[in-house]
Amino acid sequence: MKVISNPNTNPVSSAERDKRVAEPGFGKYYTDNMVVAEWSEATGWADAKLQPYGPITLDPAAMVFHYGQEIFEGMKAYSQPDGGVSLFRPDANAKRFAKSAARIALPEMPVDFFVKTVEELVKADAGWVPKKIGESLYIRPFMIATEVGLGVRPSNHATYILIATPAAAYFNSAKAVTVWISTEYVRAALGGTGEAKCGGNYAASLLAQKQAAKEGCDQVAYIDAKERKWVEEMGGMNLYFIKGSGKDAKIITPKLTGTLLPGITRDSILTLANDLGYKTEEAMISIDDWRDGVKSGEITEIFACGTAAVVSAVGTAKSIHGTWQTGDGQPGPITNQIRAALLAIQHGSAEDKHGWNKRVI
CATH class of the missing domain: 3.30.470.10 (Aminotransferase class 4, branched-chain amino acid transferase, N-terminal domain)
Structure with missing residues (x-):
């Protein structure tokens, strides 16, 4: 062919x-x-x-x-x-x-x-x-x-x-987005099409996105369909949570359960974060973990990632359980570092250790 x-x-x-x-x-x-x-x-x-x-x-x-x-x-x-x-x-x-x-x-x-x-x-x-x-x-x-x-x-x-x-960038990288945690609608269920990149998944997200806009939010974050408490992903992006600061920080993303899209940017960041000296983990994170971690200061930064958005900080979360802000509500240093490091590889100004770039011209 x-x-x-x-x-x-x-x-x-x-x-x-x-x-x-x-x-x-x-x-x-x-x-x-x-x-x-x-x-x-x-x-x-x-x-x-x-x-x-x-x-x-x-x-x-x-x-x-x-x-x-x-x-x-x-x-x-x-x-x-x-x-x-x-x-x-x-x-x-x-x-x-x-x-x-x-x-x-x-x-x-x-x-x-x-x-x-x-x-x-x-x-x-x-x-x-x-x-x-x-x-x-x-x-x-x-x-x-x-x-x-x-x-x-x-x-x-x-x-x-x-x-x-x-x-251009899907979101302004200098500003953090506000997300609405949907407890009424789900994106996908086990055995469904959550792992597939198909239009139906996105069509199903539009009503929740409309609801988020009414709440003054930029994006929707979904929870699981079974227990209705585990954080999964946003409408078109995977999520990352950072605990701690500096080189002792741990960078965590919800683990793939069959209902999340296995994002290529998500996967790249797991590798890149290790290259930068951070610990990484794929784990189950609940709404309570999110809220309590932000309020206690344990969770210091949150960001979303995807091909279109690259890396975009999440500043504030809203839900029927209340509203909470991460840090000062602005993009944090580790989020900015990861974004800059990823773009540097993609644009060829940093070493491509993993052979990710394929030269066309």
């Missing part, structure tokens, strides 16, 4: 592209090209095609519209000091994409083929990669069920599409 190149012959002008890249926002502008690949049960994966970005046409009875058979990924390409471009851990995204596909009964895309499509799009649209530290080309691969029919069963046809958008 290969990527057949038929790039946009009428791309956005260099001047207009540079203007858009200078003020990218998040999902505001899209690059000149996209990649499309088709799969059928009878023939498997066909060659992918790099083609001009544009609308797609689907039959109204395409299964994705009726049964939600859809998955996606989020990954980034980063500018490097010498003007080149690198991807961050694309193999990890490829493997998670395949795992999500298996859970939603969609075809698994071979890791090498997935990475090849991403590389070809980044090469074609390299001029869209922002140069500023903390900004990147956000890459969105997704797959949808495109068989025409209303029978409730796995689709025998699927379409893979890859698009990209220049992106």
Whole structure:
């Protein structure tokens, strides 16, 4: 399988592209090209095609519209000091994409083929990669069920599409976010799709996000569906709790139970924190642990992490159990250190000890 190149012959002008890249926002502008690949049960994966970005046409009875058979990924390409471009851990995204596909009964895309499509799009649209530290080309691969029919069963046809958008930081890193701990709604349950990166998980989070906004909060933090007390993750990010300060600090994240998304940034931070000399732990953390730890001062910092958000401090938590603020409510020194260290690796200004960056250009 290969990527057949038929790039946009009428791309956005260099001047207009540079203007858009200078003020990218998040999902505001899209690059000149996209990649499309088709799969059928009878023939498997066909060659992918790099083609001009544009609308797609689907039959109204395409299964994705009726049964939600859809998955996606989020990954980034980063500018490097010498003007080149690198991807961050694309193999990890490829493997998670395949795992999500298996859970939603969609075809698994071979890791090498997935990475090849991403590389070809980044090469074609390299001029869209922002140069500023903390900004990147956000890459969105997704797959949808495109068989025409209303029978409730796995689709025998699927379409893979890859698009990209220049992106600034999702949150202002100089400010901490406020979160609403949802006790009414849950994100996922054991045996469900919590580990898969599928649209249904995010659709289910929107009502709670709306509730959070009414409470004056930026994001939602979810608890488990069974005991309704264990902290899991935020709507689109994993959580980290820091106990103590300085080199004696311990950095803790809720352990993967089958209901949390195994975040690639989450995994990277576990390794990076150890590199920086901190102790790390994956553990169960309850709402009471969160509240009491903050009030006693044992928990000194909290941050969320994800591909889009990178690392974002959590300053205040609100819930039906009350409101509590971590420290002075601002990003703490360890949170800032981890964010800076991660970005330094991604942008090629620090040693990549673990071989996470994959050079494209």
